[in-house]
Amino acid sequence: MSNTAFSTLALPAALLGNLADLGYSSMTDIQAQALPEILAGKDVIARAKTGSGKTAAFGLGLLAKLDVKYFRVQSLVLCPTRELADQVAAELRKLARSIHNIKILTLCGGVPIGPQIGSLEHGAHIIVGTPGRVIDHLEKGRLSLVDLTTLVLDEADRMLEMGFSADLDAVIAKAPAQRQTLLFSATYPDAIAKLSERLLTAPVQITVEQQHNTSSIEQLFFQVTDNNTRLDALHQLLLNYQGQSSMVFCNTKRETQDVADALHAFGFSVLALHGDMEQKDRDQTLVQFANGSACILVATDVAARGLDISSVDAVFNYQLAHDADTHTHRIGRTGRAGQSGIALSIFTASDAGKLVTLEDGLGVAITPKPLPPANAALTPAKPTLATLQLDGGKKHKIRAGDIVGALTASKQLTNDDLGKIQLHDIWSFVAVKRSKVKLALQLLQQGKIKGKSIRARML
Incomplete structure (x- = not known):
């Protein structure tokens, strides 16, 4: 500044x-x-x-x-x-x-x-x-x-x-x-x-030099034997470090979807973001991750560029970035606004060229750490919120206050039960505590917004 x-x-x-x-x-x-x-x-x-x-x-x-x-x-x-x-x-x-x-x-x-x-x-x-x-x-x-x-x-x-x-x-x-x-x-x-x-x-x-101060970010690098062991390593690292909000970066669209599918099978709350997705699916993915309804976003660099997402607890590089600028941009998703963050990167012996590029660009010597031991007591983090999609938005003159009013008028829900509200042209999204989702859906289905019945569903 x-x-x-x-x-x-x-x-x-x-x-x-x-x-x-x-x-x-x-x-x-x-x-x-x-x-x-x-x-x-x-x-x-x-x-x-x-x-x-x-x-x-x-x-x-x-x-x-x-x-x-x-x-x-x-x-x-x-x-x-x-x-x-x-x-x-x-x-x-x-x-x-x-x-x-x-x-x-x-x-x-x-x-x-x-x-x-x-x-x-x-x-x-x-x-x-x-x-x-x-x-x-x-x-x-x-x-x-x-x-x-x-x-x-x-x-x-x-x-x-x-x-x-x-x-x-x-x-x-x-x-x-x-x-x-x-x-x-x-x-x-x-x-x-x-x-x-x-x-x-x-x-x-x-x-203008990089604005993000990466000194607040702890960086850890982990070497695995081959590409077949990357997923196991990521699984173990997520169990130990993921927090409530994490991003996993992959280098290809196919890899992004495969990793997200595998993590879902492991029981993680995870979404994918890449260029092969329909725009509606991209919008819903971004809404859910930004409002805390999902804990992990697996993305390509291009898909994650310019996203309006606040700081995450941890960043995981499933594959190393091709250059230091991209690596810095990735890890800059954590440790923002004076908070500390952590970035964990997985590599194999075949990534030697990328390691040299990163060391030169970052001005640091990269020393691999041992993977944390398996711990059966660790389980994937679960989101505390869920997202409801309403079939009404800006073009229907709906405002955030109208949605809050419809959900809290009966006093069965309070503002503390609600999270982020996002308005689009023909639909809206509201985050609600998972424990109150059924009640919120019931209130929306029974009530009206701007004098009209509005359909709602959980994403």
């Missing part, structure tokens, strides 16, 4: 007032370095990781120059995943609360295209989306970028890793040559350098 106040910037008074209301006073390092250049209209290449405050850095830049009276698409933010796009759009809307009649629209794959077409017909100021769905709308003539003034590529390295290079080129071909381009990337491989040369004009380069 820098000591530079937002008030030192040439931001509109309404934006500064909203920042003060949100409790944002001092800028993060990426904001302090990038915002003056962005506000000056320069192209920017910024190396910054998730959690560094980069969304507010480019978001305030977009909002400061926006002409809300001109109802055309003036800014486009491209993200690698729907989850990150939703997160970015939510942050932009929060930052834009003081700007009346602003419209920020999310265009992502994995969801029905019909509602997006309807929203585009009514226009928007800012589009946040994934490359594939954005190019689809552009090619069908439903979206125009002729009035675009700013293009943002968020987590550009991941977009290239996920194969979006051709889609990016197609989107850029539809954008005006005279524009401001902002490129944010956690890493800066050759592919990003080449992309930058094509897209940006005399860019200012900014690098």
Whole structure:
């Protein structure tokens, strides 16, 4: 965190007032370095990781120059995943609360295209989306970028890793040559350098070192004889270290699902997250893990990128990451907000090359520890909450308070029995203590929300 106040910037008074209301006073390092250049209209290449405050850095830049009276698409933010796009759009809307009649629209794959077409017909100021769905709308003539003034590529390295290079080129071909381009990337491989040369004009380069302090994270490495013994090792480590909330990282989608299935068979409360899942299943998985209804999330690096998930008790690397940056990003899921965390990594002799890369990148010598002895008294952790899905959401004008009211009106449940509530367009999710789930379902089925009966089920 820098000591530079937002008030030192040439931001509109309404934006500064909203920042003060949100409790944002001092800028993060990426904001302090990038915002003056962005506000000056320069192209920017910024190396910054998730959690560094980069969304507010480019978001305030977009909002400061926006002409809300001109109802055309003036800014486009491209993200690698729907989850990150939703997160970015939510942050932009929060930052834009003081700007009346602003419209920020999310265009992502994995969801029905019909509602997006309807929203585009009514226009928007800012589009946040994934490359594939954005190019689809552009090619069908439903979206125009002729009035675009700013293009943002968020987590550009991941977009290239996920194969979006051709889609990016197609989107850029539809954008005006005279524009401001902002490129944010956690890493800066050759592919990003080449992309930058094509897209940006005399860019200012900014690098912010890893924001997460890994000194609060205890790292343990365990060597196993071969790939066949990895799962047994993970089983034993989870029994000893998992806590109530853990993430397990795998390198492939197939491996992710296989590991999750095996852990489920062992009796663990576990969910998988990878690119082969339907979007609805991805959404439900994220909701359940984020609200404490599942104890373990097994994921690939790409699927876990940009997820809005708070600190977990422990991180397990089923396979070592391919580079130190990815390893640091993985383990940064634990030990946040001043808390201590633990990261446990499994490797074999064939991982010698990766070990050297990690040692060089992390600046530490890796010494394997012996696996903890088997202990029959240890059992998998169980979640204290369960998730109920309601067939009603934002489009039905349902608010979190309406759900709380429906569940607590009879006094049989209290606020203490409820956990996180998440609202989506056509459905909502509420976490409830497992011991009170049947009662909660009964109350919802017998009662009404906004005067209507709402179906509910447990995930």
